[in-house]
């Protein structure tokens with residue numbers, strides 16, 4: 001007689017169905033729209049959440065098992081790195097400043113991404129994206145933790161690594177990445193998914209993650225390389241989620257197209273502005289360079305991004321207008337951004353310097369149309385003056401863009417000799433932006449950006465001094481008070497690399513490791 | 518377009534003039550001198566004479582540049598919000614009608630930065 005034998009194990013497909021779709025239910029005590037109040041206000045129309053496809057079909061139990069394995073390997077490498085003085089294996093102590101930029105500017109964003117994906121997961125009525133967002137949320141907090149652990153080794157030996165969390169909330173240039181994420185997090189869940197899931201994780205991630213990780217590999221930073229590898233498989237999943245999400249929105253209702261297009265335009269531009277920091281890192285902060293920012297832009301954005309937009313064209317998505325300016329900007333932004341940090345290096349938690357002759361020649365070769373014509377004279381002048389003991393530090397605060405919060409350092413399209421000024425008026429008050437892209441974003445939602453916490457204006461309002469400071473006291477030094485409030489170690493974390501404690505210590509320790517005297 | 522929000526969305530601007538303790542913001546950029554990466558932001562009382570802005574505050578900020586000593590203020594041309602504008606050195610910011618967060622640019626004919634590179 002035939003008997004139905006109970007299967008001991010579920011197949012992958014069944015397991016996935018039970019552990020994702022099977023976890024959903026219709027609420028009965030409260031109407032669904034009260035349980036999911038953020039599902040509709042952005043104007044996105046979803047008719048059937050079950051149409052959501054999860055290409056990875058990862059379940060939570062498999063997730064834990066797989067990630068735990070990766071984490072064990074990562075921490076074994078980090079321990080070995082710490083025990084063997086791995087920090088002395090880097091090319092040159094100047095490299096450390098790229099790691100400082102990463103720890104202070106990027107790692108805290110991993111944490112905000114964790115919170116944002118948790119919130120998006122909570123707010124989507126569909127179970128498919130809820131589970132995917134949950135996993136990405138856990139990924140992001142792991143990324144924050146593993147980065148902090150990897151980089152904490154450097155904190156034992158070098159300046160500027162000691163208080164990244166505090167700094168994120170206060171320091172003028174960290175307001176750039178912070179405001180990017182605050183802007184996304186204070187939008188609804190669908191805009192969050194376009195901002196972070198799509199623009200950041202899909203369109204721009206290769207311009208952020210790859211340069212830092214290959215920069216680390218080229219410069220002997222095994223700690224950073226290791227967490228890069230550990231995060232790589234997660235990144236592939238995040239990219240897929242971002243792409244799936246945008247396609248899902250576009251397939252659900254034709255009315256979603258203009259909203260999605262608007263968000264892509266906005267977040268591509270905001271992301272590109274944040275990437276100015278990566279551009280200068282690649283061209284100026286890596287002692288051993290991987291490729292120029294311009295080359296990275298051409299490969300990862302113009303080629304790969306071009307293929308992506310060609311794919312999205314069948315949904316009616318167009319390449320954002322503001323991107324036409326980028327093919328011109330790619331020749332300038334890294335030089336302009338480094339020049340900015342060089343002159344405001346008194347108020348940065350990392351060191352700055354002017355490139356040497358060999359590095360200037362590399363820049364000329366990589367930027368034949370622009371470096372010699374617009375930047376070499378400036379940089380040579382600064383270097384010569386520094387050698388004479390007259391190193392340039394700007395002594396006045398810069399004007400900032402109301403949207404991206406970067407100093408107004410970008411030049412006019414078509415004329416790299418003139419600063420680009422854009423102005424809007426809202427309810428009788430003036431607002432300044434750095435570009436057509438940022439002005440467009442401001443004009444679309446002025447109610448949002450009038451609230452921007454602009455570090456320069458906050459300093460002038462007197463909000464950036466330690467408690468109990470009396471700015472009217474005799475001999476009050478506002479810069480010193482601001483640096484104190486930032487928790488900078490004035491004289492060690494900031495200023496030129498030449499003459500820094502990092503430079504001296506690295507040379508002495510490496511000398512002990514490699515020489516007999 | 519208005520912001521999409523769950524509730525009434527109305528917040529005061531973070532940089533209203535009353536937050537600056539009686540002073541106002543004024544931005545000044547020097548055309549063709551990109552050694553100064555961005556225009557400067559000043560926070561000054563409205564009764565500041567324009568001559569003080571030029572001789573004291575701007576001299577402090579721009580003085581590092583070798584062109585600064587050759588600036589002849591009688592030949593300088595000014596733009597306010599991108600439009601030609603003519604200041605009177607003896608008047609104050611308020612008397613000249615300069616408002617909170619106005620942006621000025623000045624051009625110094627004949628001076629083109631380090632080696633003429635607009636730096």
Ligand SMILES: [Fe+2]
Pocket residue numbers: 110113139140143231
């Ligand atoms: Fe991440």
Ligand SMILES: [Fe+2]
Pocket residue numbers: 273401402403404405406433434435438
């Ligand atoms: Fe901007």
